Amino acid sequence: MTKRMQVYKCEVCGNIVEVLHEGKGTLVCCGQEMKLFEEQTSDTSKEKHVPYVERTEGKYIVRIGENALHPMEEKHYIEWVELIVDDNVHRRYLNPGDEPEAVFEIPEGRKVTAREYCNIHGLWVNRR
Numbered sequence: 001m002t003k004r005m006q007v008y009k010c011e012v013c014g015n016i017v018e019v020l021h022e023g024k025g026t027l028v029c030c031g032q033e034m035k036l037f038e039e040q041t042s043d044t045s046k047e048k049h050v051p052y053v054e055r056t057e058g059k060y061i062v063r064i065g066e067n068a069l070h071p072m073e074e075k076h077y078i079e080w081v082e083l084i085v086d087d088n089v090h091r092r093y094l095n096p097g098d099e100p101e102a103v104f105e106i107p108e109g110r111k112v113t114a115r116e117y118c119n120i121h122g123l124w125v126n127r128r
């Protein structure tokens with residue numbers, strides 16, 4: 001059984017998928033069950049992963065993370081950042097060498113959650 005917005009990875013080929021519509025079945029790739037990413041919420045290491053959201057001049061700016069910035073190296077970087085505003089999902093893809101941040105020029109919402117995916121450390125959310 002899947003749930004909308006869950007993120008799964010195939011540990012054989014590296015496919016990553018996000019669920020758009022839930023179903024009873026199990027997601028399978030390369031002949032085995034895909035791994036569900038748990039949303040991680042707190043970082044105890046020096047390296048920061050929890051997204052930090054700021055609202056300025058009609059934009060949301062999401063940084064990874066708040067005090068220390070996450071690396072954006074070829075082998076270790078933030079692949080994408082999602083801002084979920086009142087159940088609408090907005091996503092920006094990043095590349096090595098970019099700043100670890102994403103800007104969303106969208107109207108202010110009532111419920112705002114940010115998620116990001118680090119290619120080494122997985123899925124992170126700023127849910128409190």
Ligand SMILES: [Fe+2]
Pocket residue numbers: 047049070076077118119120121
């Ligand atoms: Fe990381």
